[in-house]
Amino acid sequence: MVALRFNMMTSQKKFSIPKRGEAWVLKSLGKKWKDYKCNLKGEYVKKHKTKDALLKYRPSRIPRDQWRGLVSYWLSDKAKRRTQANRNNRSKKMMPHTGGSKSIATLMNEQIPDANSGHERVQQTSRMLSVAENDQHSHGRRGQ
Template identity: 80%
Template sequence: MSTPWKLNTHSNLATRKPRGPTLLKDVWKLSPGKTIDVSFNSRNQSIEKEGRKLTSFLGIVARTLELTPLNIDDWRNFDNEQKKKLVNFVRKKFSFPKSGEAFVLKSLGKKWKDYKCEIKGEYMSKYKTKDSLLKNRPNRRPRDQWSGLVSYWLSDKAKRRTQANRNNRANQKMPHTRGSKSIATLMHEQSGYVRGLGLGPTPSVLWGSKSSVENIVVEDSSNEVVQRSLQPLPVVGLSKPSPYSPVIQLSHSFSKPLK
């Protein structure tokens, strides 16, 4: 049971009530034939508030077991016909270009995978044996899907993949952070230029005045680019310390120095 905000008088810290599931009632209640137009940037990424709504909707689809069953071990094992049905289902509520289909499927795949990881983290920490996992099947999970999912969790293939994911997280340079806007949307809304990310973001938007990334959500392919651009490089041509050297080291790919 979730707990409401509670003020700690000793530390002045608050415990926040967890956010509930996204419902998007306005999307589900759209009249037949009416859709939400979604804009995409030159990289075929959804942008603006309609793009954020599309992304949230894809999260709901990824959790709908009738559409995206849990007992398939890898997103790549969904056949093309299944993926085509998913795209057509999304098109009933959203209008987007043909070139945007790849984004829809990639986003669905990531959200489906994240959902499976979320369930695994919740149940594998409580129940350590196959029998106990099967006995404590969640009410909303079909028996056949749950049985297949549990069998996969306990397989050698899944254990190897889990270890590989742990290693990848340990080597991650920049963690994902909170916020509702993707890099694509921020790039679209802001002016400026950062080499490697194209037109859109300014240094202060990406890193803030204190090199903060608190307001940025790094998603999908953008994550690798941003992490690469954050890698410190040796400063060439500076014979003595410069007041700009920390900026140059962090954001060496800017086309113009900051003033």
């Protein structure tokens, strides 16, 4: 999708970003850009079901040609398949990930002390998993 893509070259001309913070700034901007497009889709696609209606009620902040490209992408078969696959995957998710950028495996490895016996590691892992399952039941699954 070419339309509505964050243009890094333009941002480098408009902003003076120190080298040491550049990766963080670009990652943060990318996330905000992705979230913005997600919010637009949620707001406009639910309200205006057809392509014609979506094109007619374009947000004033977005140029017409970019909006047309984004709407075309949202309504394409490829985007619809991806949306459905993501929906299916989220519905199968049993345990929410609340560890930030670290994977569950890394968190577990850091919390379990090195033990001489594998039995102690298995017990500790079982305790952690049962705590996670209890959290899941107390918080409910996403989408319910």
